Amino acid sequence: MTDALTLVSLLLVAASATAAVAVRDPARQALVLAVLGLALAVLFTVVQAPDVGLSQLAVGSALTPLLILLSVRKVRRRGQHEGGDR
Amino acid sequence: MSRRMRMWVLATGGLAVAVLLVAGYARLPHFGGAVHPYGERAVSAALARHTANVISSVNFDLRAFDTLGEETILFGAVLGTVVLLRQTRDEREVPPAPAEVAPPVRRYALIMLPVALLTGLYVVAHGQLSPGGGFQGGVVVATALHLLYIGADYRALEKIRPVGTYEVGDAAGEAAYLVLGVAGLLGGSAFLANTLLPYGTFNTLASGGTVPLLNAAVGMEVACAVVVLLARFLDQAVEIEEDNGSAMGKES
Numbered sequence: 001m002t003d004a005l006t007l008v009s010l011l012l013v014a015a016s017a018t019a020a021v022a023v024r025d026p027a028r029q030a031l032v033l034a035v036l037g038l039a040l041a042v043l044f045t046v047v048q049a050p051d052v053g054l055s056q057l058a059v060g061s062a063l064t065p066l067l068i069l070l071s072v073r074k075v076r077r078r079g080q081h082e083g084g085d086r
Numbered sequence: 087m088s089r090r091m092r093m094w095v096l097a098t099g100g101l102a103v104a105v106l107l108v109a110g111y112a113r114l115p116h117f118g119g120a121v122h123p124y125g126e127r128a129v130s131a132a133l134a135r136h137t138a139n140v141i142s143s144v145n146f147d148l149r150a151f152d153t154l155g156e157e158t159i160l161f162g163a164v165l166g167t168v169v170l171l172r173q174t175r176d177e178r179e180v181p182p183a184p185a186e187v188a189p190p191v192r193r194y195a196l197i198m199l200p201v202a203l204l205t206g207l208y209v210v211a212h213g214q215l216s217p218g219g220g221f222q223g224g225v226v227v228a229t230a231l232h233l234l235y236i237g238a239d240y241r242a243l244e245k246i247r248p249v250g251t252y253e254v255g256d257a258a259g260e261a262a263y264l265v266l267g268v269a270g271l272l273g274g275s276a277f278l279a280n281t282l283l284p285y286g287t288f289n290t291l292a293s294g295g296t297v298p299l300l301n302a303a304v305g306m307e308v309a310c311a312v313v314v315l316l317a318r319f320l321d322q323a324v325e326i327e328e329d330n331g332s333a334m335g336k337e338s
Contacts, residue, residue: 002118051141054209058225062311063249066229070316070323078328 002046008041026072030065037061098307136213139296145219146300150278154263157304161260164311168215168253171318176329179321185239195237202230207281210305214294220301224308232316240324250308266299 023029037060044053057080087095115121132143145153173179205225213219235243267278274281278300286293 051139051219051222053223054218054222058222060117060227062229063225063316065320066232070319073323074319077323 005046007042008038009046012039015039027069028056030068033068034061034065037064059086093113098149119275126160135280135295135297136288137290137297139213139217139219141217142214142219142297142301143185143283145295145305146214146297147280147295150267150280150300153300153304154267154278156261156306157260160308160311161256164256164315167315167318171322173321173326177309177326179325180327182324184241187237187239192237195233199230199233199237202233203227206230206309210309211291211300212299213305214287214297217289218304220304221308224305225312227305228312231313240320243320246314249314252313252317255306255310256314259303259305259310262303262306263300266296266303270296 020032020036023032023059029039037056040060041053041057044050044056060064060077103108128144128148129140131148132138132140135143135147137143137147194304206223206228206318208223209226210219210220210223213223229248232243234246271277278296279293280297283299285295292298
């Protein structure tokens, strides 16, 4: 039973990690990264590392995507301004 | 270097890493085996010092020095962000306009804010007893505050988040860890040694000697660090704009 759970969460991690690489738009990539963080948190919990799972949940699926989204917004805003000047 | 040459260098490096990895993995104990030499020693050390969460015992007692390094990495990273993302001379601050928020989003964010905040504080406070601790809880506390940005707008968030205070809190958390370490050196036996305080009753909030104190110091440091980090990013994304005059001057 535990082996099946481990296998499922490993596959989930592999699938979402591949998706995170395949998606090209950074804003969408941030969202896929949040899903990957969630999948990793599940995997860590299944292999009995709930402490690491909690860290992964807090950092990987909340903080990192948020920082990426904010950076994307900043870069896009600057691009818009330069476009307006020309 | 030609393209062909670069591919050869890449292939050689990749092959070497692959060989090292396979050689390393081949000698690992099998997945889910019954023999855990490190685990058994860590568990008995944690139980001897009345720390219910063995991971916290490893982080804040057995390897407290290691955690000091990790905490300092975060501190240094935030310091670097503060320096890099400051408002420079050719940038100006544009106050953000009040934003329209859909009522369900506002309701959800304002209900979740206290819940998430309390959850974060609980995770910090119970680090020595249950999964979690200063790092995990600190991040939850800091991100919980930012639900106000989703539920209201940036100006509301800025009112409850004086960045200067959180910068001081960040430094105070880092300093508290160091002071506790030096206290262990002066009053006990060694830097960060857990011999200073009584170990207390097993599985209560005050158990584990210096573990809850170090845990609280990390919680404070991480919560303040993440708030400052997000504040710098938010300032750049929402408020700070490049000054048009000098931007045009640079282009011409």
